[in-house]
Amino acid sequence: MSEISEKVIQDIEEKKIHPRPRWYFLMGRYSTFSLFVFSIVFGALSVATILFMLFDYDRDISQYFGRGLFKDILISIPYLWIVLFVFFILSADYNLRRTPRGYRFELHKIILLNLFLSILVGTGLFCFGFDSEIDDLVSRNVPFYENLIYNKDDIWVFPEKGLLSGEVIQIIGPGSFTLRDFHGYVWRVNEEGLDPSDFRYIHEGAKLKLIGEQTGEGIFDVKIICSWQECCGVR
Amino acid sequence: MDDKELVALSLKEKERYGYLMQRYEKKLLKYITRFSGVGGDDAQDILQDTFLKVYRNLNAYNGAFSFSSWIYRIAHNETIGHLRKLKSRPQVVNSEDSNILIDIFKSDPGFFADIENQHLAEKLGEIINTLDSKYREVIALVYLEDKSYKEVSDILKKPVSTVGTLVLRAKRQLKEKIKKSNYF
Numbered sequence: 001m002s003e004i005s006e007k008v009i010q011d012i013e014e015k016k017i018h019p020r021p022r023w024y025f026l027m028g029r030y031s032t033f034s035l036f037v038f039s040i041v042f043g044a045l046s047v048a049t050i051l052f053m054l055f056d057y058d059r060d061i062s063q064y065f066g067r068g069l070f071k072d073i074l075i076s077i078p079y080l081w082i083v084l085f086v087f088f089i090l091s092a093d094y095n096l097r098r099t100p101r102g103y104r105f106e107l108h109k110i111i112l113l114n115l116f117l118s119i120l121v122g123t124g125l126f127c128f129g130f131d132s133e134i135d136d137l138v139s140r141n142v143p144f145y146e147n148l149i150y151n152k153d154d155i156w157v158f159p160e161k162g163l164l165s166g167e168v169i170q171i172i173g174p175g176s177f178t179l180r181d182f183h184g185y186v187w188r189v190n191e192e193g194l195d196p197s198d199f200r201y202i203h204e205g206a207k208l209k210l211i212g213e214q215t216g217e218g219i220f221d222v223k224i225i226c227s228w229q230e231c232c233g234v235r
Numbered sequence: 236m237d238d239k240e241l242v243a244l245s246l247k248e249k250e251r252y253g254y255l256m257q258r259y260e261k262k263l264l265k266y267i268t269r270f271s272g273v274g275g276d277d278a279q280d281i282l283q284d285t286f287l288k289v290y291r292n293l294n295a296y297n298g299a300f301s302f303s304s305w306i307y308r309i310a311h312n313e314t315i316g317h318l319r320k321l322k323s324r325p326q327v328v329n330s331e332d333s334n335i336l337i338d339i340f341k342s343d344p345g346f347f348a349d350i351e352n353q354h355l356a357e358k359l360g361e362i363i364n365t366l367d368s369k370y371r372e373v374i375a376l377v378y379l380e381d382k383s384y385k386e387v388s389d390i391l392k393k394p395v396s397t398v399g400t401l402v403l404r405a406k407r408q409l410k411e412k413i414k415k416s417n418y419f
Contacts, residue, residue: 005256
């Protein structure tokens with residue numbers, strides 16, 4: 001044995017050096033791979049929420065606020081989720097490159113792969129209706145989230161502009177019902193101006209969007225009505 | 236007995252690790268000397284640290300990869316770490332290597348055909364040592380260590396296509412520097 005090899009063996013014996021256990025390295029590998037998968041999943045959730053917000057935005061009510069199309073588009077872009085999506089894509093790239101074979105892929109291929117996976121899964125979640133669930137879940141659990149995104153609830157509780165939304169509490173009789181708006185205020189809604197085919201929307205517990213006119217303190221005359229999920233606009 | 240079997244044996248009996256070290260000692264010492272520009276005791280210290288690190292991390296070796304590339308990567312990183320401590324630049328090529336490189340590059344059409352070899356041989360080492368470090372690394376590994384692009388990819392942890400691009404750019408930069416140095 002050569003001098004260097006002897007020295008190394010001597011060092012190993014004297015300093016009682018042992019090979020690190022296999023689980024130590026396996027844990028590192030699995031945690032990196034898990035972080036990659038985690039990033040893809042959260043990237044996909046971001047895509048689903050971005051799609052939800054883009055499709056959920058009521059462009060046809062912008063006229064009630066006197067905004068132009070350009071300003072309207074700027075308002076509707078879910079910046080927070082786009083930033084999160086970019087973050088998760090970069091995190092997925094970083095973690096994939098740290099997997100045992102990750103360095104063999106070129107950067108642009110990794111980015112394309114991650115984009116593809118996130119968009120594919122995210123679009124799937126959107127199509128299967130999980131998009132609003134994510135937004136609801138984050139709204140309930142993340143403080144200040146509502147302040148960081150475009151809030152549909154706020155736009156639709158604007159009675160002085162002719163827009164009102166909330167949950168039907170009680171059908172009073174033919175011609176009116178009571179509704180609690182998303183800020184907790186109770187309204188008496190007169191439905192005389194409605195097309196009879198729109199009555200199907202009105203039942204206790206239904207979440208509705210109304211377009212009409214505030215005619216008094218806590219009184220609203222509705223002209224157009226639709227469910228909370230539908231695009232209402234002007235017919 | 237192949238490297239994988241020796242790794243498995245070394246994990247059971249540390250004395251067997253000696254065979255693995257013997258197999259790579261000369262190659263790695265040459266590589267470290269060539270890559271760092273340090274010789275003698277310093278190069279041996281780097282090699283010793285490399286072997287200790289390899290032993291500590293034997294379980295990290297993945298049998299799906301070449302052991303040679305794995306141990307070269309550790310030696311490479313140890314050398315860079317050592318140079319960083321010394322705050323010195325790697326010196327890839329010495330005068331002995333210059334002749335090897337000239338012979339290799341002469342077979343490359345249009346590269347060195349008109350060069351006065353004797354003068355260049357004296358200066359090529361100096362010129363290569365002024366290249367960007369990423370280019371010096373690939374020149375040393377591909378031309379002096381005779382590693383394939385795939386092996387270099389495993390050692391430097393870069394995609395094979397990137398290694399190919401780096402070699403091309405390294406040759407281009409080398410050619411430009413040679414032209415500027417008036418050895419044509």
